[in-house]
Every structure is written in C-alpha cells, then in structure tokens.
Amino acid sequence: MTDKIANFTYTRLIKEYPYAEDFFSTRELPAPGDEVLLKEYLEGIGDEELQDKGLIREEILPELAGFLEAMESLSSSTSISSLKIQGGRAKDGNPEAVESLTVNVGDIISVVGPTGSGKSRLLEDIECLAQQDTPTNRQILIDGNAPGNNVRFSMDKKLVAQISQNMNFVMDCSALDFVIMHSESRMVPNPTEIAHEILALANELAGERFTEDTALTNLSGGQSRALMIADTALLSQSPIVLIDEIENAGVDRKKALDLLVRNEKIVFLATHDPLLALMADRRVIINGGSMIRVIETNDQERGMLCKLEEADALLLNAREQLRHGEMLH
Amino acid sequence: MKLITIAGPPSSGKTSVIVALLKEWAGRGDKLSVIKFDCLTSSDKEAYEKAGIPVETGLAGNLCPDHYFVNNIGKGIAWAESQGANTLITESAGLCNRCAPHIKSIPAVCVIDALSGLNTPKKTGPMLRYADLVVVTKGDIVSQAEREVFAYRVKQAAPKARIIAVNGLTGQGVLELALLLDELSQKDRPDNDQMDNMELRFSMPTALCSYCLGEKRIGQDYQIGITREMKFS
Ligand SMILES: Nc1ncnc2c1ncn2[C@@H]1O[C@H](COP(=O)(O)OP(=O)(O)OP(=O)(O)O)[C@@H](O)[C@H]1O
Numbered sequence: 001m002t003d004k005i006a007n008f009t010y011t012r013l014i015k016e017y018p019y020a021e022d023f024f025s026t027r028e029l030p031a032p033g034d035e036v037l038l039k040e041y042l043e044g045i046g047d048e049e050l051q052d053k054g055l056i057r058e059e060i061l062p063e064l065a066g067f068l069e070a071m072e073s074l075s076s077s078t079s080i081s082s083l084k085i086q087g088g089r090a091k092d093g094n095p096e097a098v099e100s101l102t103v104n105v106g107d108i109i110s111v112v113g114p115t116g117s118g119k120s121r122l123l124e125d126i127e128c129l130a131q132q133d134t135p136t137n138r139q140i141l142i143d144g145n146a147p148g149n150n151v152r153f154s155m156d157k158k159l160v161a162q163i164s165q166n167m168n169f170v171m172d173c174s175a176l177d178f179v180i181m182h183s184e185s186r187m188v189p190n191p192t193e194i195a196h197e198i199l200a201l202a203n204e205l206a207g208e209r210f211t212e213d214t215a216l217t218n219l220s221g222g223q224s225r226a227l228m229i230a231d232t233a234l235l236s237q238s239p240i241v242l243i244d245e246i247e248n249a250g251v252d253r254k255k256a257l258d259l260l261v262r263n264e265k266i267v268f269l270a271t272h273d274p275l276l277a278l279m280a281d282r283r284v285i286i287n288g289g290s291m292i293r294v295i296e297t298n299d300q301e302r303g304m305l306c307k308l309e310e311a312d313a314l315l316l317n318a319r320e321q322l323r324h325g326e327m328l329h
Numbered sequence: 330m331k332l333i334t335i336a337g338p339p340s341s342g343k344t345s346v347i348v349a350l351l352k353e354w355a356g357r358g359d360k361l362s363v364i365k366f367d368c369l370t371s372s373d374k375e376a377y378e379k380a381g382i383p384v385e386t387g388l389a390g391n392l393c394p395d396h397y398f399v400n401n402i403g404k405g406i407a408w409a410e411s412q413g414a415n416t417l418i419t420e421s422a423g424l425c426n427r428c429a430p431h432i433k434s435i436p437a438v439c440v441i442d443a444l445s446g447l448n449t450p451k452k453t454g455p456m457l458r459y460a461d462l463v464v465v466t467k468g469d470i471v472s473q474a475e476r477e478v479f480a481y482r483v484k485q486a487a488p489k490a491r492i493i494a495v496n497g498l499t500g501q502g503v504l505e506l507a508l509l510l511d512e513l514s515q516k517d518r519p520d521n522d523q524m525d526n527m528e529l530r531f532s533m534p535t536a537l538c539s540y541c542l543g544e545k546r547i548g549q550d551y552q553i554g555i556t557r558e559m560k561f562s
C-alpha cells in the first residue's frame with residue numbers, strides 16, 4: 001500500500017480515497033499540488049518544517065497507508081445471529097435467578113424494574129460485552145462464543161449501538177458539523193447529504209425544532225436525545241441496539257422506536273413505560289441488580305396494548321394542545 | 330527489566346489508568362515500580378503508594394519533563410532494579426506537545442481523554458503519533474457518537490496505533506491494555522535488560538535559547554542561541 005500510494009498524484013489519491021483529504025491538514029501540512037506525486041511532495045518538505053510539526057519523513061506514507069487500510073476495513077459491516085446473557089450475581093451477591101437469556105436477531109426485549117434496580121447496568125454489561133469483569137459478574141456471548149478482545153474493545157467496529165440514559169454532548173461545534181463528522185467516521189459515501197437527513201429526522205422527533213447551526217452543547221435534553229436517535233437510526237450498522245428510557249426525553253417515542261427497530265437487529269429497551277414494555281416480545285424483570293424473571297408478552301397483554309395506545313394517544317393529544325396554548329374540548 | 334513509557338496531557342487519566350493496570354498485573358505476581366516525571370509538583374506519588382507500588386518522582390523544574398526523562402531513565406532503571414522490580418512504568422506529563430518519552434522497541438502508550446476536544450489528537454504531537462497504544466479515557470461521560478468521532482480523530486493522527494477505551498474510574502478496558510502490552514514486550518524485546526543502544530522514537534527539539542536557561546530580561550541583547558522571529562502580515 002505504501003509503495004502504491006507513493007506513486008499516486010494527490011488528485012488520484014483523493015479520487016480513490018476521499019477521506020484521505022484530512023490526513024495532511026491533521027499534520028498541519030499544506031495539501032500537495034494536484035499533479036505532484038506523493039513521494040515527490042514528501043521529498044519537497046524541509047527538515048525544519050518536519051521537526052516543527054513533530055513528523056518523521058519516512059513515517060508519513062506508511063501512516064497514510066495505515067489510515068487508508070483501517071478505513072477500508074471499517075466499511076465492512078459485522079452480522080451476528082444471537083446474543084446470550086449468562087447470569088451473574090445480584091447486588092447482595094447471590095446468584096442471579098435467570099441463569100441465562102438468549103436473544104435472536106429480530107427480537108425486541110424490554111427491561112423493566114423499579115428505579116435503581118439495575119436496568120441501565122444490564123444494558124452497560126451488554127454494551128461492553130461483559131466477561132465476568134463488571135460488578136454483576138455477567139458474561140455476554142455472541143453466537144454462542146465469548147467475543148475476542150479485539151471485538152470487545154475495538155473503538156471502531158462496534159457491535160452495539162447505545163442510546164444511553166445519561167447522555168451529554170461536550171463537543172464544541174454545530175449540530176450539522178458534528179453529524180457530518182460522525183458520518184465521515186462511519187465511512188458513509190455522502191456524509192453531508194446523510195447529515196441533513198439526520199437533522200431533519202431529529203427535528204421530526206423533537207418537540208421544539210432546532211437549526212443545523214445550533215451549537216451541539218446548546219441542544220436541550222430532548223433535542224439531544226432526538227438527535228442521537230436519528231443518528232443511530234440512519235448511521236449505525238451495529239446489529240445490537242440498546243435504548244435506555246427514551247420516554248423521558250420528550251420525544252415521540254413510538255416513532256423513535258419504529259425507526260430504531262426497523263432493520264434486522266437485536267433490541268434491548270429499558271423502560272418505565274407500559275406501552276414500550278409491551279411492544280417487546282419478551283420482558284426481563286430486574287430487581288436488586290438481578291434478572292429475576294423473563295416474561296413473554298401474551299395475547300391478552302397485546303389486547304391491553306391496543307387500549308393503552310388509545311389512552312396514550314388521548315394523553316399525547318392533550319399534551320400537544322396544551323403545549324400550543326389551546327383549550328381542551 | 331520490562332520498561333513501559335506512558336505519556337499524555339495533564340489530567341487525561343494517566344495515573345488512574347496506571348493504577349488500574351498495576352492492580353491487573355499485581356494479581357499475577359509481577360514486581361512493579363513507577364517513576365513519575367513532572368515539572369513542578371506532583372501528587373501522584375500518594376496514589377501509587379496507596380496501591381503499594383514503589384514510586385519515585387522526578388521534578389524537571391524549568392526543563393522540559395521529556396528532556397529530563399531521557400537524562401534520567403538509565404538511573405531510573407537501576408533504581409527499579411534496586412527495588413526488586415521486574416517492570417518499570419514511567420508516567421510523564423506531556424506538556425510541550427513537541428517531545429515524547431517514547432523509545433524505539435519499548436512499549437509506548439499515550440493516554441488522552443475523550444472530553445479534551447476535537448483537536449486534541451492532532452495537537453498532541455509525537456507523544457500520540459508515535460505511541461503503540463492510545464488509551465482513550467472518560468468515554469463514560471460522552472455520547473457514543475462523540476466517542477466514535479474522537480476515535481476517528483485519533484486514528485487520523487496515529488493510524489498505526491491501537492486505540493483502546495479505558496474507564497479510569499472503574500478500570501474497565503484495562504485488561505485489554507495489559508494483554509496488548511504483554512504482546513508488545515514479547516515482540517519487541519524479549520530481554521530488555523539492556524538500556525544501551527536505545528534510541529528515542531522522535532528527536533526532541535532543541536530548546537536552547539537563553540530563556541531556557543533562566544534568562545528573564547527581555548530584549549535583543551539577551552537573546553542568545555536558537556531564536557526565531559515571528560512573521561507579522
Ligand atoms: N448485580 C449488581 N451488582 C452490583 N451493583 C449493581 C448490580 N446491578 C446494578 N448495580 C448498580 O446499582 C446502581 C443502580 O443501577 P442502575 O443505574 O442500572 O438502575 P436503573 O434500573 O437503570 O434505575 P433508573 O430506573 O433510575 O434508571 C448502579 O450503580 C449499578 O452499577
């Protein structure tokens with residue numbers, strides 16, 4: 001790879017590897033002239049300039065090659081067919097009642113239990129593909145096997161997409177720039193286009209609209225959630241999706257859920273909301289840090305779900321009307 | 330003696346990560362030791378002492394801690410040996426972003442935190458760029474999307490390094506770090522008793538102007554050695 005790109009012109013490099021563009025600016029190097037061969041470009045940089053910029057001449061092309069290779073491998077997606085949770089121990093140290101739980105692609109599992117019982121903890125265990133090395137001692141198996149460390153800790157080939165309960169944005173940039181950067185890091189072919197789609201979708205979910213140039217850190221809690229959900233729905237290739245309490249975010253939760261589960265995925269949904277809990281095929285009951293039971297949603301409950309949805313629509317409607325200063329009638 | 334250099338910006342989580350790493354290794358009977366290189370003060374000593382690890386602190390004063398590191402690492406290894414240690418980890422506060430303590434064929438780690446801003450990977454210089462492993466801490470505080478963007482930026486700046494997420498508070502991820510370091514020590518230096526013939530990965534810039542040596546007076550007359558004029562438009 002290094003030898004190959006040494007004889008590329010800059011134009012050709014960017015044509016074949018559009019994401020190589022930032023490589024030079026990241027190193028404070030001026031972009032090479034369009035028709036200059038990269039090896040000539042490198043020879044043309046002065047020693048002092050390299051020293052100033054903390055660069056080693058012979059390392060630059062191998063680094064570029066390494067970057068391109070890493071990016072290429074990113075674009076392939078991973079598919080799995082099942083996930084198994086091996087029970088660990090409760091907060092009091094006793095073994096978990098549910099010894100194991102297997103979930104297949106296409107399944108939606110809700111996670112319910114009192115506040116503080118350990119719902120978010122269960123999702124975190126899945127997120128880090130715990131191997132008996134978290135406080136719960138649980139183990140997560142993928143397709144029946146313990147995932148290798150390269151899968152567990154790789155920061156770029158994520159099996160798990162997560163919309164967490166305590167989510168903050170800290171980066172100093174606009175919502176649009178951020179989503180473009182995220183799209184780039186995910187190697188999508190048209191980052192700007194998809195970024196606009198994500199923001200449009202986020203605005204559909206959020207109560208109050210925000211503009212594309214709103215600073216990321218100025219988004220309200222609900223808007224941040226909406227953006228995260230839209231971003232995950234449109235960008236994420238991860239086969240496992242974890243959603244922690246979308247109901248409190250003030251976003252349209254039914255729409256959000258539909259967006260997130262539309263593909264063949266494994267979905268875990270921690271919730272206090274009966275509607276969301278019953279939309280799942282099964283629900284795990286958590287108490288005292290332990291999975292105490294797994295219940296399958298039955299037909300009777302599904303019947304109830306219709307009634308709950310009607311009641312919910314009524315509530316939602318009333319809320320919207322009040323929000324817009326209307327009278328209920 | 331197994332030597333590992335760990336560097337990173339202030340408060341990026343170096344001490345937290347090292348303490349977690351030491352716990353991981355202490356369990357399997359390794360004899361560990363730490364030297365902290367800093368400028369003026371450092372309270373890291375207590376953190377290591379609390380973990381029961383022999384520790385020395387080297388304060389560089391008005392020298393760059395990385396220059397100070399190279400001058401003293403040989404003696405540091407002798408000290409670690411005198412403590413009966415078989416592993417020496419050095420923690421350096423990366424301050425000037427121009428130098429790095431990383432040595433060829435000695436495992437080199439850079440610790441950087443996910444809260445530190447989008448441009449930090451690019452600004453961190455040789456200490457990140459020429460590390461074998463980049464540890465990203467504080468991922469627990471930010472969204473997954475931001476972690477990904479940050480990791481991408483690190484990858485751009487240091488394409489050949491392995492990036493590992495470690496939570497400095499809980500130690501999550503440190504097992505992977507330990508395993509990767511084991512691999513590196515084996516690959517690079519089956520027997521690294523010898524400090525002779527070791528070479529830095531990146532040449533440290535000369536900082537030999539009169540002000541490096543303590544000059545305070547301002548003016549053309551007092552500027553001796555390597556100086557450079559800024560260009561104004
Ligand atoms: N099996 C366990 N062993 C030890 N600690 C646990 C266990 N399960 C949960 N915890 C800890 O209990 C605390 C509360 O758990 P968690 O945040 O998951 O609750 P939750 O059900 O999500 O609550 P909420 O509904 O308020 O979001 C956390 O600090 C978590 O790490």
Ligand SMILES: Nc1nc2c(ncn2[C@@H]2O[C@H](COP(=O)(O)OP(=O)(O)O)[C@@H](O)[C@H]2O)c(=O)[nH]1
Nearest residue numbers: 339340341342343344345466467495496497498
């Ligand atoms: N939330 C969070 N805090 C961390 C993490 N790692 C370190 N810290 C905190 O960051 C601060 C600086 O850490 P320290 O290890 O002293 O950094 P050093 O200066 O690089 O050695 C301390 O208050 C740590 O508790 C992490 O992964 N998550």
Ligand SMILES: [Mg+2]
Nearest residue numbers: 119120165244
């Ligand atoms: Mg929770």
Ligand SMILES: [Mg+2]
Nearest residue numbers: 343344373420
């Ligand atoms: Mg420290």
Ligand SMILES: [Zn+2]
Nearest residue numbers: 393395425428
């Ligand atoms: Zn320096």
